[in-house]
Structure formats: structure tokens, C-alpha cells
Amino acid sequence: MNLVIVESPAKAKTIEGFLGKDFTVKSSFGHVRDLAKKELGIDKENGFEPTYVVMPDKKAVIKELQTLSKKAKAVWLATDEDREGEAISWHLAEVLKLDVNKAKRIVFHEITKSAIQKAIENPRTIDKNLVDAQQARRVLDRLVGFELSPVLWKKVKPSLSAGRVQSVTVRLIVEREKEIDVFEASSAYRVVAEFKLEDGSILKSELPKKLATKKDAHEFLNSCIGANYLIENLETSPSKKSPAPPFTTSTLQQEAARKLGYSVQQTMIVAQKLYESGKITYMRTDSLNLSETAIEGAKAEIIASYGNKYLNIRRYSTKSKGAQEAHEAIRPTDFSVHSVKGDNSEAKLYDLIWKRSIASQMSQAELEKTVATIGISTNSEKLKAQGEVLTFDGFIKVYTEGSDDDGEPDQSGMLPPLNIGQQLNLTELKGTERFTNHPPRYTEASLVKKLETLGIGRPSTYAPTISTVIKRGYVEKTDKEGVERNYVELKIESNKVLEKSLTEITGAERKKLFPTDIGIVVTDFLSENFERVMDYGFTAEVEKEFDSIAEGKKQWNEMIQMFYKPFNENVLTTLEESGRATGERLLGVDPKSGKNVYARIGRFGPMIQIGESTDEDKPAFATIRGGAKLGSVTLEEALEFFKLPKNLGEYKGKDVVIGVGRFGPYVRHNGKFVSLGKLDPLDIDMNTAQVLIDEAIEKAAKALIKSFEGRDDVQVLNGRFGPYIKVGKQNVKIPKDVKPEELTLEDCLKLAENAPAKKSFSRKKRS
DNA sequence: CAGTGAGCGAGCTTCCGCTTGACTT
Numbered sequence: 001m002n003l004v005i006v007e008s009p010a011k012a013k014t015i016e017g018f019l020g021k022d023f024t025v026k027s028s029f030g031h032v033r034d035l036a037k038k039e040l041g042i043d044k045e046n047g048f049e050p051t052y053v054v055m056p057d058k059k060a061v062i063k064e065l066q067t068l069s070k071k072a073k074a075v076w077l078a079t080d081e082d083r084e085g086e087a088i089s090w091h092l093a094e095v096l097k098l099d100v101n102k103a104k105r106i107v108f109h110e111i112t113k114s115a116i117q118k119a120i121e122n123p124r125t126i127d128k129n130l131v132d133a134q135q136a137r138r139v140l141d142r143l144v145g146f147e148l149s150p151v152l153w154k155k156v157k158p159s160l161s162a163g164r165v166q167s168v169t170v171r172l173i174v175e176r177e178k179e180i181d182v183f184e185a186s187s188a189y190r191v192v193a194e195f196k197l198e199d200g201s202i203l204k205s206e207l208p209k210k211l212a213t214k215k216d217a218h219e220f221l222n223s224c225i226g227a228n229y230l231i232e233n234l235e236t237s238p239s240k241k242s243p244a245p246p247f248t249t250s251t252l253q254q255e256a257a258r259k260l261g262y263s264v265q266q267t268m269i270v271a272q273k274l275y276e277s278g279k280i281t282y283m284r285t286d287s288l289n290l291s292e293t294a295i296e297g298a299k300a301e302i303i304a305s306y307g308n309k310y311l312n313i314r315r316y317s318t319k320s321k322g323a324q325e326a327h328e329a330i331r332p333t334d335f336s337v338h339s340v341k342g343d344n345s346e347a348k349l350y351d352l353i354w355k356r357s358i359a360s361q362m363s364q365a366e367l368e369k370t371v372a373t374i375g376i377s378t379n380s381e382k383l384k385a386q387g388e389v390l391t392f393d394g395f396i397k398v399y400t401e402g403s404d405d406d407g408e409p410d411q412s413g414m415l416p417p418l419n420i421g422q423q424l425n426l427t428e429l430k431g432t433e434r435f436t437n438h439p440p441r442y443t444e445a446s447l448v449k450k451l452e453t454l455g456i457g458r459p460s461t462y463a464p465t466i467s468t469v470i471k472r473g474y475v476e477k478t479d480k481e482g483v484e485r486n487y488v489e490l491k492i493e494s495n496k497v498l499e500k501s502l503t504e505i506t507g508a509e510r511k512k513l514f515p516t517d518i519g520i521v522v523t524d525f526l527s528e529n530f531e532r533v534m535d536y537g538f539t540a541e542v543e544k545e546f547d548s549i550a551e552g553k554k555q556w557n558e559m560i561q562m563f564y565k566p567f568n569e570n571v572l573t574t575l576e577e578s579g580r581a582t583g584e585r586l587l588g589v590d591p592k593s594g595k596n597v598y599a600r601i602g603r604f605g606p607m608i609q610i611g612e613s614t615d616e617d618k619p620a621f622a623t624i625r626g627g628a629k630l631g632s633v634t635l636e637e638a639l640e641f642f643k644l645p646k647n648l649g650e651y652k653g654k655d656v657v658i659g660v661g662r663f664g665p666y667v668r669h670n671g672k673f674v675s676l677g678k679l680d681p682l683d684i685d686m687n688t689a690q691v692l693i694d695e696a697i698e699k700a701a702k703a704l705i706k707s708f709e710g711r712d713d714v715q716v717l718n719g720r721f722g723p724y725i726k727v728g729k730q731n732v733k734i735p736k737d738v739k740p741e742e743l744t745l746e747d748c749l750k751l752a753e754n755a756p757a758k759k760s761f762s763r764k765k766r767s
Numbered sequence: 768c769a770g771t772g773a774g775c776g777a778g779c780t781t782c783c784g785c786t787t788g789a790c791t792t
Contacts, residue, residue: 030784032786
């Protein structure tokens with residue numbers, strides 16, 4: 001028997017079918033060993049020697065592989081052909097006690113019978129240089145993460161985290177927000193003219209330049225009163241459009257967000273299912289490459305469905321930084337399968353992947369662009385009308401890539417038939433005030449695109465990185481309501497220029513990434529003290545060094561030493577500096593006490609303070625949570641927070657109190673707390689509070705399965721994970737063979753007593 | 768849990784990248 005080990009179980013299943021019964025194919029489920037989770041695991045005094053342990057959730061996998069490996073005549077390490085894959089093979093060789101210098105290492109780029117058989121005929125040995133490069137990557141990330149995070153615990157707030165990837169990700173979002181803060185919109189006037197032609201069709205045209213002021217626009221319109229309009233020129237020019245390359249992880253995430261509204265995580269979950277059921281190739285990839293077999297498949301499909309004219313075979317090469325190309329691009333495994341049945345989200349994503357892959361091998365689209373120049377008899381300015389006609393659809397027959405910009409829609413339809421010298425009847429001429437937009441906030445997908453361009457993170461980490469920065473409270477994914485804005489419209493009506501003031505809603509945003517106060521404070525602190533790690537080019541620089549290690553030109557631990565020495569000195573000096581990073585801002589003076597009022601980050605989040613920290617009588621503190629942001633809170637708002645908790649009056653015979661606690665703003669009623677989430681506690685009136693309380697009561701009633709007479713501290717409830725018992729503040733799991741409806745009070749108490757004691761949230765007593 | 772905040776102190780937190788199910792209160 002031969003044992004072949006790959007990384008993914010889905011891949012193992014496919015390959016097993018290609019190899020004879022002499023071969024058993026198993027999967028390692030990714031990495032099997034790592035640095036210990038709770039300790040540094042690196043000997044800094046001895047060449048940064050790492051100590052690896054088998055990951056707890058891989059113990060069973062390793063046990064099985066060990067058993068099989070002992071029985072096997074030969075073990076073939078067939079992990080991915082990249083830095084991480086080479087390291088997995090090395091770790092496997094170590095754990096399975098294979099001779100590292102002799103272990104059979106094989107690689108293949110496409111999963112076909114011939115490719116795999118060819119690989120088996122040409123084994124090589126483990127590339128120790130490549131393994132060293134991975135080790136350097138791993139050790140560097142551990143050192144950065146485990147030395148920087150504790151600095152934040154001391155200088156900002158406990159439990160925070162920092163790392164090569166996540167800290168720069170947050171920085172991108174923080175800096176974009178700062179650009180938006182300082183952005184000032186300017187406006188200019190866009191002039192549009194509409195004509196009605198003899199056949200009844202409408203011709204839309206525009207003044208190519210925008211007019212800077214209302215005065216300019218007014219003068220221009222005024223000069224056009226009573227003018228004649230004439231087509232002076234018609235120009236037609238051909239152009240071509242090429243299809244987008246096949247999907248990588250990053251472009252799939254972007255396009256699924258644009259066209260299907262999926263989050264990057266959703267996209268990956270759905271793609272994983274398609275992969276596991278054998279419908280698509282591997283979904284975590286940075287490669288644009290299609291295998292020859294795949295190209296043949298696409299070719300056959302295009303010829304059969306659209307004809308030879310639509311075929312244009314292309315081979316794409318990857319442009320993104322740090323790409324490792326261990327896999328193919330994301331494509332259907334079988335192009336003759338046009339759609340998949342069953343789950344709707346899978347069907348939609350498959351459709352997108354099929355179309356994109358097929359389109360990438362189709363002909364260019366051919367267009368004809370026509371520009372009509374319209375003269376104005378009273379004015380030397382010219383109007384332009386533009387039209388675009390598709391003369392050959394090519395790949396557009398199947399697929400066009402979505403677009404991110406949400407600016408002015410361009411009318412690129414066909415122009416009606418026109419002749420040079422033709423007179424035109426004006427039906428409308430107006431100048432509208434248009435504004436410049438601030439740079440857009442990142443969406444998940446546009447952030448992934450940016451990270452990929454900078455070479456930061458890998459296909460397998462884009463989605464988890466976004467989850468991490470949100471979970472740590474550095475970033476929020478949320479909507480922003482639009483605001484009303486006034487704008488001016490000038491129009492010629494009955495030979496006069498009329499001015500109208502109109503309003504529009506602008507700036508509404510959905511599912512955008514906003515930095516939190518803590519995200520801003522942490523980013524400012526890290527940028528100030530750890531410039532190198534926070535530099536957008538840092539990853540790209542160290543990647544170059546990892547490449548040198550892989551090529552055998554550099555020792556991995558020498559590279560780490562060069563990085564670590566100054567980095568560690570920096571950590572030590574920063575820790576020694578007194579004071580904390582608080583993002584402190586002076587809001588003004590409290591009219592009552594005459595003392596200064598500050599806003600800053602405390603250990604429990606944003607807060608305001610009246611008086612100096614050095615005052616003999618302690619300063620007064622209040623927490624600001626909810627809608628108010630540290631960067632924007634005003635003195636007036638701040639003083640309101642000192643009036644919390646506030647009693648709004650009685651509802652159903654009990655007091656309704658609004659306050660701010662450790663977990664944010666709340667409404668308290670009848671001993672129960674209802675979280676206000678992101679609502680501003682200062683905005684809550686009695687009516688809103690009542691609605692929230694009623695909702696909470698209703699929700700609690702719905703969840704109740706059973707209660708007991710005389711013991712209202714014992715309840716059987718329906719929770720997120722099914723039914724459970726609540727005894728006082730203790731939650732108890734119900735054994736699988738017990739029906740929750742049939743539980744008696746005695747059962748509940750007994751279960752509660754025998755339940756393992758939950759680790760209580762211990763808070764230090766303070767004097 | 769529904770208070771606090773500086774610093775003190777026990778003992779906790781934390782990284783990135785490769786892969787899927789077993790498991791939650």
C-alpha cells in the first residue's frame with residue numbers, strides 16, 4: 001500500500017479515484033503542527049528556534065496517518081506547491097518520523113489522472129529552504145503579534161491585539177476616515193440640453209466642461225436664450241473591450257458582493273460547498289491560470305453554444321504582489337455543466353463562476369462610439385452628445401464585470417440618426433449644481449482588493465481578517481443615513497433663466513466599514529511608535545526576504561535577528577514611556593464647576609472627565625456609549641452624559657431608567673436590562689423605552705417553554721442552541737434524551753446542581 | 768455583569784495561515 005497525503009479531504013477523494021487500489025489517499029486538513037497557542041514558543045536566545053506542537057484538533061488526524069504510514073510501503077507528501085504547503089509536508093515528515101532528506105515529495109497543479117501519475121513518476125525531496133522561508137514567516141508573525149499586543153494591554157486597554165496584517169488593515173480604514181473628515185465638497189454646474197427630433201426621439205447632450213459658479217452658469221444659460229442649435233460634426237470611432245480574467249479568491253469576493261450582495265465570508269462558505277460537491281476548483285487561490293484541460297473544456301463549450309467567432313483563447317499571468325499560485329483560478333470543474341440545482345445561493349455563485357470563466361476565453365466586444373458636436377448660434381461653446389453601439393457582442397453575450405463606482409450614470413445608448421448641418425429643436429436647457437464626493441469608505445470587498453494590491457494577507461485569510469478587526473472592536477460594518485442637501489437648478493423657461501432651490505438626500509451608505517474610537521486610538525498609537533510594522537510596504541519588504549531564504553541566499557534566523565533587534569528595543573522603550581494612549585481631546589469648560597471637560601478612551605471605552613486627573617478631589621467621570629463618538633462629541637452632549645442614569649418615570653408600575661453600563665447603554669425596568677445597542681442613550685424618550693421594554697418582554701415570553709409555580713427563578717427556555725434550563729443566573733444544558741416539556745422542578749434543580757460550575761466572570765474588588 | 772476610570776496587583780488576553788466539521792448556553 002502507498003499512502004498519499006494532501007491538504008484537503010475533497011481533493012483526497014478525487015485523487016483516490018485516479019490512482020489504483022495500491023494507493024490510499026488521506027488529508028492532513030491543513031497545517032498539523034504550530035507554535036503552542038498560549039506561549040511564545042520561540043527561543044530568542046538560541047537562534048529563534050521554534051518549538052512546535054501538534055495542534056489539539058489534529059491529534060486524531062495524526063494518529064490515523066501514523067498508523068497508515070507504518071503499514072505503507074511508501075508515503076507520498078502531496079501538499080500544495082507553495083511555502084505553506086512545503087512546510088506542511090515537512091511537519092508531516094517529522095511527525096510521521098519519515099527521513100526528511102528522503103521523503104517523497106510530489107506536486108501537481110491540476111487534478112487530472114495524467115497530471116497525478118506524472119507527479120508520482122517524478123518525486124523530489126522536501127525543499128528545506130522553502131520550509132525555512134515559511135518558518136521565518138511564522139516566527140516573525142508570532143513575534144510581532146505577541147510583543148505588540150501586550151504593549152496595547154498596558155498602554156490602551158486589555159485584550160486588544162496587534163499584528164502584521166490586522167493592524168495595517170485597521171490603518172487603511174482609519175486613514176480613509178480621516179481623509180473623509182477633512183474633505184470639503186466643492187460644487188460646479190453641469191449643463192445639459194435636450195432636443196426633440198422630427199421622428200419624436202430625444203437627443204441628450206452636455207456641455208463638456210463644468211461651470212465653476214452660479215454666476216457662470218447663469219451667464220451661459222442667459223447667452224443661449226433664443227439661440228439656434230445645429231449639428232456641426234459627427235465623429236465615429238471604433239473601440240474594443242476585453243473580458244476580465246477568471247476569478248481568484250479576491251475577485252470572486254468582490255464580484256459576489258457587487259452582483260449578489262454577499263459578504264466575503266458568505267461567499268467563501270458557499271464556494272466551499274461548491275468545491276466539496278466537486279462543482280468548482282479550489283476557492284482559495286491567487287492564480288489566474290487555467291489548466292490546458294480546462295481551456296479545452298471552455299473551448300468546446302464556446303464553439304458549441306456560440307460558434308467559432310466567439311472563441312479567443314487567453315492565458316493570463318498573475319499581477320498581484322506575493323502570489324504563490326499553488327492552485328488554478330476558480331472555475332467550474334466541468335464547463336458542460338451550465339448550472340447547479342438545489343441551494344439557491346450555490347446556484348447563483350456557480351452561475352457567476354461559470355460565466356466569468358467562459359467569458360475569459362471569448363472574443364473581444366467591438367463598439368462604435370459616436371460623438372455629435374452641437375453648435376450654439378449665440379455662443380462659441382459647443383455641446384456634445386455621445387452614443388455607443390455594440391457592433392459585435394463577443395464576451396458580453398455571456399458576462400460583464402460589475403463596477404464599483406456609484407457616480408453619475410453615463411448614458412451610453414445609441415444615438416438617433418443624425419446628419420451634419422441638421423437643425424435641432426431645443427426642449428430643455430438647464431444647469432444643475434453638482435458636488436464632488438469624498439473618497440468612498442471601504443466595503444469588505446473593496447478592502448480585500450486593497451489588501452491584495454498591497455500584498456497583505458493571503459486568500460485564506462481575507463475573510464477571517466475582516467472578522468478579527470470587527471471582533472476586536474476596531475472596525476464596525478454599518479449603514480450611514482443620508483443627509484439633506486440643497487442644490488441649485490437653473491433652467492430656461494419662457495426666455496428667462498429661472499433659479500430653483502431643490503433638496504436631495506446624499507451620503508447614504510450601506511454595509512461600509514467605519515473605524516471605532518478604539519480603532520483610531522490604537523492605530524494612532526501604533527503608527528507613532530511602530531512605524532516600520534505599520535508601513536503599508538512592510539509585508540512586501542519581508543516577503544522579498546522570505547523569497548531570498550527560499551532561494552537559499554539567506555539564513556532564516558539571521559533575517560529574523562535583523563528584524564527583531566530594533567523591533568524589540570522599540571517595544572521596550574515604548575513600554576517604559578509613562579502615560580497611556582487615550583486620544584484625549586479638550587471639549588471645553590464646564591459652566592457649573594469651571595473645570596475642563598475632556599473626552600478620551602478609558603480602560604472600558606470612551607469616557608468624559610470633568611476636572612484634571614491630578615486634582616486633589618477626584619475628577620468626575622461618565623461613560624459615553626451609543627451614538628456619540630469620541631472624535632465628535634461636543635461639550636453640551638458630554639455634560640448630558642453626567643445626568644445618567646436618568647429616571648424617565650413609571651411604566652406598568654415600575655421605574656424606567658436609562659443608563660450606560662459596561663456593555664453599553666441600557667434601559668432598566670423591573671430588574672431587567674434591555675440593551676440599547678447603538679442607540680444614543682440621550683435620544684431615548686419614554687415612548688421609545690416602552691417599545692423596547694415591550695419587545696423584550698414579548699421575546700422573553702416566546703422563549704419560555706416551562707415555568708414553575710412558586711419558583712420564578714427556575715425556567716425552561718428556548719435559546720440560540722436549543723432548549724436549556726435557567727436556575728437563577730446559572731444556565732444548564734439539557735441532556736439529549738430528556739424532553740424539555742416533561743422536566744419537573746426537581747429534575748431542573750438536580751441538573752443544575754450536577755452541572756459543571758461555570759467559570760464566573762471575576763472582577764477585581766476595588767477599594 | 769449594568770459600577771468603573773490613574774496606578775497598584777494576580778492572572779487572563781494576543782499573531783498569521785493552512786484546512787473542516789464538532790460543539791456550543
